[in-house]
Amino acid sequence: QDQRIPAYAAVLNEPQREAVLTTEGPVLMLAGAGTGKTAALTARLAHLIAMRRAWPSEILCVTFTNKAAREMRERVARHIGDAVEGMPWLGTFHSIGARMLRRHAELVGLQSNYTIIDTDDQLRLLKQLIQQNDLDEKRWPARQLAGLIDRWKNRGLNPGDLDAIENEAYANGRGAQFYKLYQDRLKELNACDFGDLLLHMLNIFRTHHDVLEQYQQRFKYILVDEYQDTNQVQYLWLRLLAQSRKNICVVGDDDQSIYSWRGAEVANILRFEKDFPGAAVIKLEQNYRSTPQILAAASGLINANSERLGKTLWTELPAGEKVRVIGVWDGPEEARRVGEEIERLEAEGAPLDQIAILVRAQYQTREFEDRFIQIGLNYRIVGGFRFYERAEIRDALAYLRMIEQPADDLAFERIHNQPKRGLGAKALETMRRHARRIQAPLAAASLDLADSDELPPRARNTLVGLLGQFAHWRDQSTKVTPSELLRMVVTESGYEEMLQKDRSAESAGRLENLSELARAMEDYESLTDFLEHVSLVMDNDARDDGEKVTIMTMHAAKGLEFDHVFLPGWEEGVFPSQRALDEGGLASLEEERRLAYVAITRAKRRCTILHAANRRIYGQWTSSIPSRFIEELPQDTVNRETTMAGGASLWRANWTENEDPFAHVSTSRPDRSTARGPGWQRALSTGYDATPKRLPEPGKSAASFAAKPRTDIAIGARVFHDKFGYGTVTDQEGNKLTIDFEKAGEKRVIDSFVKPAD
Numbered sequence: 001q002d003q004r005i006p007a008y009a010a011v012l013n014e015p016q017r018e019a020v021l022t023t024e025g026p027v028l029m030l031a032g033a034g035t036g037k038t039a040a041l042t043a044r045l046a047h048l049i050a051m052r053r054a055w056p057s058e059i060l061c062v063t064f065t066n067k068a069a070r071e072m073r074e075r076v077a078r079h080i081g082d083a084v085e086g087m088p089w090l091g092t093f094h095s096i097g098a099r100m101l102r103r104h105a106e107l108v109g110l111q112s113n114y115t116i117i118d119t120d121d122q123l124r125l126l127k128q129l130i131q132q133n134d135l136d137e138k139r140w141p142a143r144q145l146a147g148l149i150d151r152w153k154n155r156g157l158n159p160g161d162l163d164a165i166e167n168e169a170y171a172n173g174r175g176a177q178f179y180k181l182y183q184d185r186l187k188e189l190n191a192c193d194f195g196d197l198l199l200h201m202l203n204i205f206r207t208h209h210d211v212l213e214q215y216q217q218r219f220k221y222i223l224v225d226e227y228q229d230t231n232q233v234q235y236l237w238l239r240l241l242a243q244s245r246k247n248i249c250v251v252g253d254d255d256q257s258i259y260s261w262r263g264a265e266v267a268n269i270l271r272f273e274k275d276f277p278g279a280a281v282i283k284l285e286q287n288y289r290s291t292p293q294i295l296a297a298a299s300g301l302i303n304a305n306s307e308r309l310g311k312t313l314w315t316e317l318p319a320g321e322k323v324r325v326i327g328v329w330d331g332p333e334e335a336r337r338v339g340e341e342i343e344r345l346e347a348e349g350a351p352l353d354q355i356a357i358l359v360r361a362q363y364q365t366r367e368f369e370d371r372f373i374q375i376g377l378n379y380r381i382v383g384g385f386r387f388y389e390r391a392e393i394r395d396a397l398a399y400l401r402m403i404e405q406p407a408d409d410l411a412f413e414r415i416h417n418q419p420k421r422g423l424g425a426k427a428l429e430t431m432r433r434h435a436r437r438i439q440a441p442l443a444a445a446s447l448d449l450a451d452s453d454e455l456p457p458r459a460r461n462t463l464v465g466l467l468g469q470f471a472h473w474r475d476q477s478t479k480v481t482p483s484e485l486l487r488m489v490v491t492e493s494g495y496e497e498m499l500q501k502d503r504s505a506e507s508a509g510r511l512e513n514l515s516e517l518a519r520a521m522e523d524y525e526s527l528t529d530f531l532e533h534v535s536l537v538m539d540n541d542a543r544d545d546g547e548k549v550t551i552m553t554m555h556a557a558k559g560l561e562f563d564h565v566f567l568p569g570w571e572e573g574v575f576p577s578q579r580a581l582d583e584g585g586l587a588s589l590e591e592e593r594r595l596a597y598v599a600i601t602r603a604k605r606r607c608t609i610l611h612a613a614n615r616r617i618y619g620q621w622t623s624s625i626p627s628r629f630i631e632e633l634p635q636d637t638v639n640r641e642t643t644m645a646g647g648a649s650l651w652r653a654n655w656t657e658n659e660d661p662f663a664h665v666s667t668s669r670p671d672r673s674t675a676r677g678p679g680w681q682r683a684l685s686t687g688y689d690a691t692p693k694r695l696p697e698p699g700k701s702a703a704s705f706a707a708k709p710r711t712d713i714a715i716g717a718r719v720f721h722d723k724f725g726y727g728t729v730t731d732q733e734g735n736k737l738t739i740d741f742e743k744a745g746e747k748r749v750i751d752s753f754v755k756p757a758d
């Protein structure tokens with residue numbers, strides 16, 4: 001072994017150093033959170049290069065995210081100066097798989113310039129296949145097939161490898177058939193999906209030994225972070241690559257396995273010693289990240305899991321605060337409280353980028369975004385869209401904007417055919433052309449088209465129906481609350497049905513987001529107020545200055561660390577999630593508990609857990625039970641606070657003294673679920689009833705928007721029409737002309753579409 005201890009290894013403790021210096025043979029580093037696994041792996045990479053054990057291009061290093069890969073590359077460059085010649089194969093499984101496959105694409109029938117399709121394309125393709133093969137898509141949704149194909153690919157299974165049970169999982173035993181149809185179609189398109197990146201390479205390794213040998217020779221060293229979350233295909237791929245030299249070093253923590261829902265198998269790390277006999281097993285026990293209190297809380301919690309290897313963690317860091325558990329009245333108070341705490345930390349000099357809010361589900365970010373906008377706190381959402389940027393939210397907002405402001409053409413263009421109702425690109429082009437000519441907003445101008453022949457009859461009927469719906473919603477908007485209006489729109493427009501038909505986890509999330517939007521709207525008296533608020537939120541997106549608080553999911557936070565971590569929503573049904581509870585199995589509950597362990601151990605100095613006594617779900621107040629995970633925290637590591645100690649009187653005091661613009665909301669809150677408070681009556685009497693932006697009912701004249709009838713065209717005139725050609729005017733009524741076209745016959749058209757024929 002090397003006698004010298006270079007700078008990058010000097011900062012490491014003894015077992016870490018062993019992991020760095022044991023360069024030959026298999027190494028398993030199995031250790032708890034914050035013990036410096038990733039740090040040791042990075043040092044090992046630097047060491048291998050610095051000691052010239054291998055060229056960078058001869059090392060394969062797999063990280064969990066692209067960001068982690070970037071950080072590792074930077075750190076290695078810092079350690080060993082710019083001696084990094086050539087590029088290490090450093091990145092995620094996907095990025096490395098894609099790079100390899102480019103070189104060997106022809107072996108699986110692709111060209112090297114193949115495209116990688118995304119989920120949307122994948123679904124479109126599957127839908128086509130389902131239709132072409134006369135399968136009922138309602139019964140056998142494309143989403144379901146997509147999920148199965150992902151699962152098969154994650155397990156390294158090709159169509160021919162499916163057993164009877166897997167095959168039976170789709171369309172009464174046609175799983176393999178459709179899987180194969182899909183793979184064939186991808187090949188025709190010179191495309192592959194994410195799952196193929198590794199599966200294709202695995203297939204190539206299995207069938208072309210020369211290629212496998214080439215890589216086995218090339219990769220003198222293999223390093224893998226977060227090994228506990230590898231799935232079967234990744235495992236098989238790595239095992240083949242490592243088989244000849246066996247210089248593979250994997251690091252992980254069985255307690256942090258949180259991706260089994262994506263096919264990850266914690267068993268992979270547990271059988272490493274069997275796969276690679278004689279592996280050096282290195283355990284790290286000193287935690288360098290968290291205070292003793294945080295560490296004890298996390299360790300105590302994970303102890304409740306039965307299926308674990310079990311390990312000791314200790315720290316020399318000075319004692320800090322206990323983990324705080326704060327009970328609040330409801331969601332808005334939770335966001336308010338976190339906002340206050342962050343402002344306090346900021347005042348004490350804490351940098352904002354050392355503060356994170358980790359949520360269980362995406363929809364939970366909304367309440368915090370709203371609050372932070374209000375108090376002017378910079379934040380960023382990592383690993384997901386900001387709430388108001390998500391597609392379904394933008395669609396819903398477009399509907400609302402159209403109701404509020406019929407001249408909002410951008411909004412109308414966004415949703416005129418969403419959900420699909422047969423108003424395609426052509427119809428839109430006709431509407432646009434007419435709107436331009438009469439210089440009126442799109443929707444108003446489209447009314448003109450209702451009884452003309454510019455659009456085919458079906459599109460015309462649909463358009464009339466849609467405009468009628470908008471008139472109805474506009475009318476309702478003065479009678480119901482903004483959030484009731486949203487629910488009405490989401491249901492009546494067919495949007496909800498579209499998502500329900502999807503039957504995928506993703507569309508379930510979208511529905512969740514829409515109910516969260518309805519919840520957000522309950523804080524507003526009028527649609528106008530709400531839309532103004534949203535504009536302000538969106539405006540914040542443009543700012544990209546300075547430090548920001550991070551909001552992200554617990555899953556995305558794996559491997560990261562922050563001085564201060566806030567964990568909101570620790571309630572049964574939120575965390576652990578309702579899905580985990582419904583499944584009811586021990587396994588899913590234990591995975592949620594591991595997620596809690598990951599979440600707490602992200603904190604270096606302070607960890608604050610919150611739970612609310614009430615959540616609004618579909619406009620109804622429901623009381624929530626604190627998460628079982630709170631009970632499982634060793635009580636001596638925890639400080640409990642509650643703002644509800646005095647019962648109703650205390651929270652009442654809280655909200656009446658509240659000076660924020662939502663004060664009226666709090667005041668009317670207790671009777672919200674039963675009857676409307678005074679605020680609502682005020683909204684009703686002074687609402688936007690008075691706003692003079694109403695569209696006339698469909699069928700009636702659009703005179704307020706439309707141009708005047710033309711005076712340069714009279715009955716008997718010969719005219720030219722873009723679509724129908726030449727004809728003679730036989731009747732004129734307002735701006736509508738009846739024309740006897742020479743080729744197309746008699747049509748009713750709008751006069752702005754024709755010009756005199758001479």
Ligand code: ATP
Pocket residue numbers: 011012013016031032033034035036037038039040253256287288289558559560561601
């Ligand atoms: P996780 O399981 O969350 O991925 P990890 O085991 O990968 O954690 P690291 O992120 O590598 O842990 O290290 C945690 C923190 O401890 C980092 O801030 C790192 O810089 C620091 N650290 C690691 N090793 C040492 C050491 N020997 N001395 C001092 N600090 C260290």
Ligand code: MG
Pocket residue numbers: 037038039559
């Ligand atoms: Mg790590």
